[in-house]
Amino acid sequence: MTENQIERRTISVLVDNEPGVLSRVTGLFSGRGFNIENLSVGETLDPSISRITLVTSGSPAIIEQIIKQLRKLVNVIKVVDLTHTEFVEREMLLVKVKAEAGARAEVLRIADIFRCKVVDVSPRSFSIEVTGAEGKIKAVLDLLGPIGIEEIVRTGKVAMARSKK
Amino acid sequence: MEMTGAQILLESLRREDVEVIFGYPGAVLIDIYDELPKTPLRHILVRHEQAAVHAADAYARASGKVGVVLVTSGPGATNTVTGIASAFMDSVPLVVLTGQVPTAVIGNDAFQEVDIVGITRPCTKHNYLVKDIERLTTVLKEAFHLAATGRPGPVLVDLPKDVLTSRTEFHYPRKVNLRSYRPNTEAHVGQVRKAVDRLLKFRRPVIYAGGGVIHSGAHREVKVLAEKLSIPVTTTLMGLGGFPGDHPLWLGMLGMHGTYQANMAVAACDLLVAIGARFDDRVTGKVDAFCPDAEIIHIDIDPTSIKKNVSVDVPIVADCRNALIKILAVIEEAEQEGRLADPSGLRQKWLERIETWRQTHPLRYEQAQEGPIKPQYVVEEIYRLTKDKAIITTEVGQNQMWAAQYYHFTQPRTFITSGGLGAMGFGLPAAIGAQVAHPKKTVIDIAGDGSIQMNIQELATAVENNLPVKVAILNNRFLGMVRQWQQLFYDKRYSCTSMTGAPDFVKLAEAYGAVGLRAEKPSEVTPVLEKALAIDRPVVMDFLVDREECVYPMVPAGASMTQMLLA
Numbered sequence: 001m002t003e004n005q006i007e008r009r010t011i012s013v014l015v016d017n018e019p020g021v022l023s024r025v026t027g028l029f030s031g032r033g034f035n036i037e038n039l040s041v042g043e044t045l046d047p048s049i050s051r052i053t054l055v056t057s058g059s060p061a062i063i064e065q066i067i068k069q070l071r072k073l074v075n076v077i078k079v080v081d082l083t084h085t086e087f088v089e090r091e092m093l094l095v096k097v098k099a100e101a102g103a104r105a106e107v108l109r110i111a112d113i114f115r116c117k118v119v120d121v122s123p124r125s126f127s128i129e130v131t132g133a134e135g136k137i138k139a140v141l142d143l144l145g146p147i148g149i150e151e152i153v154r155t156g157k158v159a160m161a162r163s164k165k
Numbered sequence: 166m167e168m169t170g171a172q173i174l175l176e177s178l179r180r181e182d183v184e185v186i187f188g189y190p191g192a193v194l195i196d197i198y199d200e201l202p203k204t205p206l207r208h209i210l211v212r213h214e215q216a217a218v219h220a221a222d223a224y225a226r227a228s229g230k231v232g233v234v235l236v237t238s239g240p241g242a243t244n245t246v247t248g249i250a251s252a253f254m255d256s257v258p259l260v261v262l263t264g265q266v267p268t269a270v271i272g273n274d275a276f277q278e279v280d281i282v283g284i285t286r287p288c289t290k291h292n293y294l295v296k297d298i299e300r301l302t303t304v305l306k307e308a309f310h311l312a313a314t315g316r317p318g319p320v321l322v323d324l325p326k327d328v329l330t331s332r333t334e335f336h337y338p339r340k341v342n343l344r345s346y347r348p349n350t351e352a353h354v355g356q357v358r359k360a361v362d363r364l365l366k367f368r369r370p371v372i373y374a375g376g377g378v379i380h381s382g383a384h385r386e387v388k389v390l391a392e393k394l395s396i397p398v399t400t401t402l403m404g405l406g407g408f409p410g411d412h413p414l415w416l417g418m419l420g421m422h423g424t425y426q427a428n429m430a431v432a433a434c435d436l437l438v439a440i441g442a443r444f445d446d447r448v449t450g451k452v453d454a455f456c457p458d459a460e461i462i463h464i465d466i467d468p469t470s471i472k473k474n475v476s477v478d479v480p481i482v483a484d485c486r487n488a489l490i491k492i493l494a495v496i497e498e499a500e501q502e503g504r505l506a507d508p509s510g511l512r513q514k515w516l517e518r519i520e521t522w523r524q525t526h527p528l529r530y531e532q533a534q535e536g537p538i539k540p541q542y543v544v545e546e547i548y549r550l551t552k553d554k555a556i557i558t559t560e561v562g563q564n565q566m567w568a569a570q571y572y573h574f575t576q577p578r579t580f581i582t583s584g585g586l587g588a589m590g591f592g593l594p595a596a597i598g599a600q601v602a603h604p605k606k607t608v609i610d611i612a613g614d615g616s617i618q619m620n621i622q623e624l625a626t627a628v629e630n631n632l633p634v635k636v637a638i639l640n641n642r643f644l645g646m647v648r649q650w651q652q653l654f655y656d657k658r659y660s661c662t663s664m665t666g667a668p669d670f671v672k673l674a675e676a677y678g679a680v681g682l683r684a685e686k687p688s689e690v691t692p693v694l695e696k697a698l699a700i701d702r703p704v705v706m707d708f709l710v711d712r713e714e715c716v717y718p719m720v721p722a723g724a725s726m727t728q729m730l731l732a
Binding site: 016020023024027028031061064065068069071072073074075076077078 | 282283286287290291294311343344345346467468469472473476
């Protein structure tokens with residue numbers, strides 16, 4: 001393959017909502033040396049179908065293989081590469097920040113600017129919920145970093161194609 | 166009518182036209198084995214579960230039907246893994262039925278419990294754990310459908326003991342309803358026209374056919390296409406028999422141990438027509454140097470095979486035979502419009518160039534009258550004595566390559582080998598499976614002394630079931646292929662490849678109740694073969710061959726295919 005440029009892709013996979021299906025998908029990635037950067041799973045409106053949203057990266061040839069290999073799994077109903085369509089994506093972050101007396105106001109100000117929610121308070125820390133696209137999550141982490149992050153927990157990404165206007 | 170799970174299983178197999186099961190009983194399977202004698206199903210009792218899968222694999226390949234395996238839980242199931250992986254790599258339709266501990270204790274590390282669905286997930290086309298007897302017939306219907314359609318492959322169905330003993334009404338579904346599985350079998354017309362344009366225009370085409378030609382039964386269409394447009398044909402190991410090995414357009418096999426003319430023709434061609442082949446590394450060598458100047462047409466039923474290893478100019482996702490029928494129809498149109506102007510004239514120079522390659526570097530070895538027996542000579546004699554009439558299975562290694570090079574297959578489904586996985590121990594159980602499919606045919610396992618010992622216990626299966634398979638051991642008292650690599654690339658350091666502790670194969674055969682014969686000199690080869698072929702019982706032939714003979718040509722791993730070592 002001539003093109004070797006690595007691209008990041010967000011792929012939406014509709015699968016049968018059955019035991020073992022997630023391991024078929026993740027096993028495909030690990031077995032063939034593909035990368036999963038993040039992943040989320042949830043039921044769709046039709047309870048017999050789940051949606052897996054995953055972010056992967058590779059050359060265009062690798063991405064084409066990933067999509068074809070996913071389609072080949074018997075439990076996979078539909079695979080859509082969202083990257084080149086208009087889509088909305090969200091991820092949630094819970095972050096516990098050190099907030100000693102001098103820093104408490106600053107932490108709250110940052111939370112306010114990014115429309116975050118404070119979900120837990122202690123004398124020495126705040127736990128904050130951040131929802132947004134990847135860029136926003138990164139911006140919040142960059143600003144809170146110097147103040148002192150104690151712990152973070154992130155969900156995978158969820159993504160949805162925009163309605164045609 | 167209300168039936169037990171065990172009865173439902175066996176009745177379902179009957180509905181799927183299963184005639185033979187290769188299996189081995191165990192605690193959780195007793196209910197099935199208790200019912201089995203009441204059915205018309207034939208059961209071949211193997212001596213190791215791996216052999217059951219290899220035998221079913223060869224049965225499927227020789228007959229074109231789905232092979233069926235029945236084994237118990239735990240070790241019975243894990244012993245099938247090598248066989249399943251081999252069938253998966255070679256796209257062989259199998260349904261593997263494994264017993265499982267009762268649903269109530271699954272996950273409790275019960276006696277002989279193993280998560281076989283988890284273990285075989287990456288080496289089956291699909292697999293199932295049946296937790297509810299109401300799902301049993303649907304799963305079995307789907308399993309047979311998945312195994313045999315699209316790109317064929319093994320499907321495993323795990324059957325807990327309580328599912329086999331509980332009862333329900335028997336209803337066998339008439340149709341499969343899988344919303345996510347619809348293999349594309351019909352070729353796209355636009356792509357077919359693009360392919361034909363190239364087939365008519367290019368001057369140096371080569372057809373490169375693989376196992377897909379055999380699976381889809383496209384051998385006649387390949388021959389018509391080659392003859393109509395004077396296109397030379399090479400095949401992969403899996404494709405042998407897909408084109409007549411005695412045809413003037415036949416190049417021989419390509420790849421690491423392919424013929425000189427096949428590898429040179431592919432390297433120099435301007436159009437490569439890949440049919441049911443997947444550009445395996447043993448075929449392409451260094452990918453960048455593989456047919457560098459050629460456009461590629463790639464016909465394959467599996468979309469993942471296309472553009473996996475090489476970029477393709479005209480991809481056609483379809484059943485090989487369907488695609489070729491459409492291609493031939495468009496060529497027919499062109500012919501009637503007079504656009505097929507003397508294709509052989511156009512390609513004469515190309516064929517002449519190939520002929521020069523063929524004559525300068527043919528496959529060769531020298532059999533001295535008094536010297537040690539050359540393994541190639543044994544294969545040539547087997548060919549001379551059985552051509553067109555035998556099914557050949559092989560073990561894995563040098564024996565396999567010599568069989569591929571020196572036996573000239575003319576019919577599909579007559580060469581059965583573990584191609585993709587390269588599983589040693591394949592040949593003898595495979596011979597048993599092929600013999601079950603074709604009781605009247607001569608079936609010969611071309612073996613090495615290393616590989617044969619991996620499943621030699623199956624001689625008992627052959628003897629017990631009166632399956633007159635013939636085993637020709639090319640006995641060099643080495644693990645020959647690894648020794649060859651050590652000779653060529655590791656300065657002859659023969660670490661752990663000398664196998665001088667082998668048993669006396671003649672006595673061993675006799676101990677199993679088979680016939681044992683031995684040839685130590687070249688003059689004994691033909692008489693031993695003639696004698697063996699005349700005996701209607703299993704025969705083991707021990708040919709003591711030249712210990713350090715190598716398979717040539719050979720392309721070192723990772724080199725370009727034109728960098729062949731010729732001797």
